Amino acid sequence: MDYAKEYAEKVVNGDRIAGQKVILAAKRYLNDLQKQADDDFPYFYDQERANKVISFMELLPDPKTMRAYPLADFQRFIIANLYGWWRKDDPSKRRFRKGMLSMARKNGKSILISGVALYEFLFGKSPEFSRQIFCTANDRKQANIVFTMIKKRLNALRAFDQGTKKGTKITRDEISNLDDYSYVRSLSRDTGTVDGFEPHVGILDEYAASRTIEMMELLESGQALLDNSLILIISTAGFDLNAPMHTIEYPYATKILNGKVEDDTYFAYIAEQDSLVEVDDREMWIKSNPILSVPALHDQVYGYLDKRWTEAKQKGTKNSVLVKNYNMWRQAEEDSYMDIDAWNRAEVGPENIDGQRVWIGIDVGKSSDLFAISWLVPKDGYWYADAYAFVATKYGLDAKIKADRLDYRRLQAMGQCEISKLESGVIDVERVYAWLDDFVTSHSLDVQAICFDPAQYGPLMTQIEKGHPEWEQISIRQGTLSLSMPTKQFRDDVLDKRVRHSGNEVLTGAMANAVLQSDNNGVRINKNKYSNKIDAADALLDAYAVCFREDLDNYLTDDDVLSDDFGF
Template identity: 60%
Template sequence: MPFFVDRVSDGSLIVGKAVNSAVKRHLNDLKKSDWRWKFDENLAGKAVKFMELLPDPKTGKPNELAPFQKFIIGSIYGWVDKNNSSIRRFTDVFISMARKNGKSLLISGVILYEFLFGKTPPRNRQLYTAANDRKQAGIIFGMVKDRLKALMVKDEGIKRMCQIKRDEIINLDDGSIIRSFSRDAGLVDGYEPHVAVVDEYANAKTTDMIETLASGQLLLPSYLTFIISTAGFDMNVPMFTQNYPYAKKVLSAEVEAERYFAFIAEQDSIEEVKNKSTWIKSNPLLDVDALKAQITDYLSTKLKQAENDGSINSKLIKNFNIWRQAAEDSYMDIQNWNSAEINSMNIDGQRIWFGVDVGKTSDLFAISWMIPCEGYWYADSFAFVGTKYGLQAKIKADRLNYPELERKNECEITTLESGVIDTERVFNWLNDFVEKHRLDVQGICFDPYQYGPLLTLIEKRHPEWQQIEVRQGTLTLSMPTKQFRDDVLEKRIRHPENQILTSAVNNAVLKSDNNGVRIDKNKYANKIDALDALLDAYAVCFRENIDDYLTNEDVLSDDFGF
């Protein structure tokens, strides 16, 4: 473990920003004296030694752990309670790296260690290997069985105490069990997972599996929940929208979570993929001299094939652990969108262009807006959520936690018994929003589909608000659609954190015809309403000059003159 930490610290080992942060966090924690935890090198070394005794399922021979693996295992087992070393500091573990870097093999060792030598609780420990489907859940379970069988051949004591069945492994001495669990199979009654490993979580569309496992761990003082996965194609899944950004915040010390461990081996940019010397960032097994040539040759071959056959996205995701949209025709690179994120700004007294997209009963009713600032546009959005077919059904279909987003003030869920969105409530929200922030409304830019009721309300109560119809064809939207994407890339459009808007950006693909391009959704259930509304506003206001932008305060100041 020190071998890895020291080389990361002095810069002699190339690692990504997230791994560097994990090492810095470890070193900073070692300096703390006035808190609950201590680092016990003997406990860390004991766990590492056991892992290195385990046979590889493919060769039957034990292998020395790679330096990064020693860091992970050493961290999990070395950090313990000062007064009770049987209580681990880390209960939740997030590990992400490129495929074929030994993460599943490593975690199978953790399961066996806890199964054979776990102390909290001393009896009846339940250990689960979990995944989105039965086949994936069985991969780690199969590794555990194969490695345990090899141990049983070498050690009579282990052979006597263990019983291997098709669907479970039993410790006859203390009643502990290992089982596999998948979302489609469900759990047995009375589960209380001492260790739960969720493999390839990027494939999970909902948080149901994690929530089910966590609900059984309430009374366990030293449980272990692992999320292990390579990046994925779908950027609206819980791993990308919740777990991955949370882990990044923990590593950067933006969020304090002393019992959460994260190790994210990834490329820091797509451009780095062109430089072989950086591949070790997402493929930490390249730090093992005996494997370096083989892995480098494999990655070089796959990358060259991808460039020729158009499957580059797949290789960036699986072999370099970079989150990418599945569709090659995706409207915008999510990395560019995320790079344009800023903190929420004070919009009081500003000029504003609103865009409105009226959804069907099962859709969202989106209001987005553009505000000119010095050198850039500030974009944000709010949505009204219909529940005609049930809120839970909508949450699952859209893969957005609307109650949580309502608490974050990104949306409002209809309270009507019918589940239909109340147009008058939409108008009242808009009216209150404008009054609260003293906004200077330059235009309400709308898609005419189903807009009539809101148009009438605005005409009656705010005739001074100019309502501008935006024709929904490529002839009108092509230029602003392309310009919007370019402006995001150049950070001439900035936005705050807004999950509904970001989800819409993730879902949008580019469609073209003889008149140009416009966005569309890639699947029926994938919502792009918030982005549609934003582009309606941008189609009207994008020709405004933001480089010579003047605020009302500038005009009223003593220095202003002609």
């Protein structure tokens, strides 16, 4: 039986309610089944091999009851994809080398992946010997969750199969295959180095909690000489919108599913709610909780979710439940300034700004923190926003990355920030001015204003007055009386896509962190909350406070005025 096809057809036909990303995964599978007959499509689907792995997993006991259960339909779909697709040029080599499985908690992610680890540990053939399988996470406790589950399920197998008992060994820190020298271990940032590290299978558990790409890079670099390796990311959504899962893997997987990126070696199954509105519709909960397709669990899961959501609405803790139980990425604060989904919808990617008018906002953090420059360029009917940051390392770059929840090394490589090169680690104001001068000159920008928060701005003001006296510098009073209107208007303009942006992660991270405060004069971003993590947003609002009164729809350029068509 083709379990994957049966599930995919139900999802696509609407017989099984599913979220948009699951529907796209189902369509991808069905389309690839059609394409495998083409000579230029390098993969084929082997239903027998897929079913063999599914049958093995359905023999494994649940560690809570020590009884074996059939896999749910969505679990069969996942395993069939991972183990059904193979390369035509070498049928021993898997197609999917990386996979993301994301769904709400208590939907069997860990137990499913423990089955994958056990299958590779006991029956993997490529390589035939010395397969290394690592259960990794941000910390040791989390890394041990899947590892402990593997031990319990293997112990159950050993209890009724003498061959498995003789051929394996279980210790506190390692599970060993005595026949082919393969092993399973847990690994986290605080584990230390591993000799001969070549992870045949690397499992990243609850990747949403990882603040850097350190563990991902460790796994990928260790697989450099392996030609049949696998990395599996399993995680529920999180609150940290600056986490690499949300900024890198989740958008990349989404682009693969919607066809914007082509990567035939990356499998993605993302079960989430498509909107906040549908969380009040019980029939839609299966989108983020696909385990609801199991009749035996139906009433129990519905009762649990109903209780969680009802209490969350009464207690004001909806965000926590939306993240954990409905797999929706949410900002940590209920009073967040910007709806991050609206912000993401306003992304247009990098745009050409050469020769354009520009309003530049500058927020000078402490010399040991962050120095943000953001700008707004008028386009056809909207403002285009982007940013750049200078990062201090006075108290250590790793400590700053951890505190700000932004991987500045990666962002520097992407051209979105610059890490201080001074031995002291503080930000070099002369370097900031040199960058700004080069930025304006190289893009032939027509600077309308430099809009700044006066706090600690003096040294840069002097540099600009000497080098570019023609640039008007405007001090923006940092109070609700002057910032309330532009702060509210900016948010409305993002919703209406009258403000769009490049997707800059420093700026996006700042918007995700921004929280409103209010007084009798209005509202503004709370600069005391998250401190230097919102500098880029503050800088952008300083620029917007000056330029938002410009009429984007009826602006006249010098060329318009001098043209033959101009008249009163």
